[in-house]
Amino acid sequence: MTIQSEETIFLEAIALPAEQRAEFVRHQCRNDPELRRRVEQLIAAHERQGDILDVALGETVIGQSATVDAGEDIGPYRLLQKLGEGGFGVVFMAEQRHPVRRKVALKVIKPGMDSKSVIARFEAERQALAMMDHPNIARVFDGGSTVDGERPYFVMELVKGVPIVEFCDTNSLTTAERLRLFISVCNAVHHAHQKGVIHRDIKPSNVMVTLHDGEPVVKVIDFGVAKALHQRLTEKTLFTQYGMMVGTPQYMSPEQAEMSGLDVDTRSDIYSLAVLLYELITGTTPLQAESLRKATGYQDLQRMICEDEPVVPSQRLSTSGQQLTILAKHRRVSPERLPREIRGDLDWIVMKGLEKDRRRRYDSASDFAADVQRALDLEPVLAGPPSQVYRLKKFVLRNRAAVLAVTAAVVVLGAILFALVDGRNHRLARQRQDEVRLTNAVDEATSALVAAVDAELTDDRWTSAEFTVSRVRELMQGATAGVAAVDRARVFLDRYELARRDQQFTLAMEELLINRGTNQDLSSWITVERELRKILRDRGYDVDLLSPVELGKRVRDDPSMLQLTDALELWLDARRQVAALGGEAVPSEEIVAWVDGMNIADPKPFRSALRKLVFETVPPEPEFLALAIAENDLAATCSRKLSWLAQAYQLVGNNRRAFEIQAFALSRHPGDLLLNFEYATRQMNEQDWDEAIRYYLRCTAIRPNISGVWRSLAEAYRNNNETEAADHALDVAARLERAAQ
Structure with a gap:
């Protein structure tokens, strides 16, 4: 039997109808009366206060923070009114006062709920949203912690809308209009999938519709149970445990309900999208709430989700009795015609999305959207049988006037x-x-x-x-x-x-620079220089055999020119570091020759100017740098060059501008390991330990297996008098180093 935690059993229990929870808890805790007592206490608290994600087994609460309420300030945000609350967060409408004035939504952890597991889930939601940039997904603007430093919050776009089904019914949208909104939902979900995030709780209340210039616009919200498709959303994310049901049963895919060893992937969201489409079309879900309430127990609920075949949408409409009249009115069509609108294409599309076997569903949300669009355009759909009669029927429908003539x-x-x-x-x-x-x-x-x-x-x-x-x-x-x-x-x-080759090349350089470069002694920098030399040699660019001009010409014609030029820059910089620490000197004419060689490989004026400034082959004149910047789009500049730009501003004595460029680079490339590491190290130099810890933690989320990051984090913790956290980070670093031997 799988050993389950107090939190796991609690979360599974509250996903069930209230009358089934007691039986489920008795079954799960039958050999552990103390565990059963604690779970029952959690459920009792949940039923008193609403959905509550409490403290996991053996975990202590970080702090009992003071309540925040409307009228109070959190950072530059004035809380205006509470919009709602979920399992562990409270959402307020807030007013941002600077640098711009606007209404936003601010989500903060509930008082007393700031356990490590809750904070991990909260930060996972923030990061999931921050990774995305799509007009149909609520955007994240900012994040931070309350004044006491214990309760994180994040600020997102204020979505003034209503759930999609309610919007469609209130405004009597036709079936075609509903389908167009649904396509927008699919596109948003597909964007999340491309960013490596599964929503896992797609349902009408998490798909809001708002009006922009009188046009309905979909906004997908609440990534509170989102799961990283193939990555850690945050360094403290608690991965969904084996045997843990997450989601809403009516919209839950069979693989989510099974809670087996089979990992949930993007096709689980495809299933939930199909349930949403079913509800938009028929006014109800395939597995109706009444049926769920009749489940005789937890296992019966699982069986219903995994085994009960859904009724075809058009048949569900035809057998809905008097309800059909109301449904038809909400769609501006006669009761007789509504089932006919759905029969055929839309039946096939929905049922393909609702396949119990995920291999038979649409491969992606974009494929799902494309098939719905084909139905709207009266073209053959992939979900339908490709018979000649079917194709001929589509031709006649598209060309009815011509056929009659x-x-x-x-x-x-x-x-x-x-x-x-x-x-x-x-x-x-x-x-x-x-x-x-x-x-x-x-x-x-x-x-x-x-x-x-x-x-x-x-x-x-x-x-x-x-x-x-x-x-x-x-x-x-x-x-x-x-x-x-x-x-x-x-x-x-x-x-x-x-891409595989480039990624291996880049990752090797990152790991080398962080694991070795964190030690600022001569021996470490000699190792960095030698290993960078080897990395270049392994890619066919031997700096000991090729002249700078010859190497530059060869790199210029390589599809990976930018990555190779980055490597050359880092290698030459490592040589300078060695010389500065008393090692072998690098003649200035040799530095000039290598910079010229790199400019042959990558002759873009902006990047050439940066190299000349960073390697001091031209005088550090601010006018020279300003001219180079004026002729280029910084937003389109790669992360490494933005980092060099910040360094160039430091060289010309403008530290404020260097800091601004570094912050801009992080906003454009939040997942870049070296940018985050360099920024954290800068904060260490400024003795801003909290900010250094924050960005070192981001580094551990991006690449959790680099010991040098954990050692730097340990140093920041120790400087901040967080001894226990520092010891833990050092222990992680040591384990990683032992594993690498």
Whole structure:
């Protein structure tokens, strides 16, 4: 039997109808009366106060913070009114007073709920939202802690809307209008998936609709139970434990309900989207609340979700009795016509999304949206059977006026031609099917690659990418897909291999610089210089054999030119560090030669100017730097060059501007390890221990397996008189170093 924690059992219990909780707790805690007593206390508190995520087994509360309420200030935000509260957070409407004045939503942990596990989940939600930039997802603007420093908060876009189903019914949206809104929801969810985040609780109350210039706009909110697809959302995230149900049962996929060893992936959200579409169409969910309340126990609830087949939407409408009249009125259509609108395409689309076997659902939310769009455009949908009669029916619907005008002779001729081309169409249909499968596989693999590019090679996101790439390779063998589809797949595979190579190259440099470069002694910097030299040699660029000019010309033609130029810059900087600490000197003419070689490889004026300033081959004149910046778009500048830009401003004596550039770089590249590490180190130099800790923690979230980050974090904790936390960070560093031996 799996050993479950107090928190796990509690969360599973409150996901059940109230009348089933006692039986479930008795079953789960049958061999542990003390555990049962604690869980029952949590449930009693939950039923008194609403949804509450309390303290996990053996965990102590960090602090009993004072209550915050309307009229109070948190940082630059004045709390105006409480909008609502969930399991562990309270949401306020607030007014931001500077640097801009605007209404925002501010979410802060409830008083007394600031346990380590709650803070981890809270920060996971903030980071999940911060990773995304999509018009249909509520944006995060800011984050911080309350004055006592114990309760984190984050500030997000204020969504003044109503749940999508309520909006559609209140405004009597037609079926087509509902489908267009649903497509926006799919696009938002697909964006989250591309960022490596699964929502896990898609339901009407988490999909709000607001009006912008009189047009309805969808906003997906509440990533409070979001799960990282293949990454840690935060260094303190408590991963969903084995045997822990998370989500809302009516909208929950079978794999979420099973709580088995099978990990939940993006297709779980596809299922929940299909439930949402079902409700938009029929006014109810496939598994109705009345049925859930009749479940005889926890296991019966699981069985219903995993085994009960849903009624086809059009059939659900046809058998809804008097309710059909109300549903039809809300959709501005007659009761007789509403089921006919749904029958066929929309039935097929919804039922494909509701497949119990996730392998039979849509591969992505974008595929789901595309099929709904095909239904709106009266085109054949992928979810429907590709029979000749079906395709002919679609043609007639799209061209009704023309078909009615044709003569009987044309009909006869069409029948003859239809018979002649039927065999050929079968072959084309198979080719088209293979093309669609290959195209979808390439799209899925591309999304997986996008999610993986910021991860280390041992991260599960690379495992996911490798799996999807293997599907592409498999489909390319023996398939009848057209040349264009196959060529596109080959181009993708080439891109994938290049990304793998570049990622391994970049990660090797990052780990080296942090693990070795944190020690500012001569021996460490000699090691850094030698290992950077080896990294370049392994990529075919031996700085001992090639002249700067020859190497620059070769790097210029390499698809990975920017990464290679970064490596050369870091290597030359390491040589300067060695010389500054008393090691082998680097003649100024040699530095000039290597800078010229790098400028051959990467001749962009802005980056060339930065190199000349950083390596001091030109006088540090502010005018020279200002001119270079004026001619370039900083927002489009890569993270490394923004870091060099901050260093260049330091060299010309403008520390304030250097700090601004560094902060701007972090806002543009929040997941860049070296940027966060450099910023944290800068805060250490400024003796701002809290800020240093914050950014070192971000580094551990980005790359948790680099011992140098943990050692730096330990130093920051110790300077901040947090001895226990410092000892823990040192212990993590030591374990990582032992594992690497």
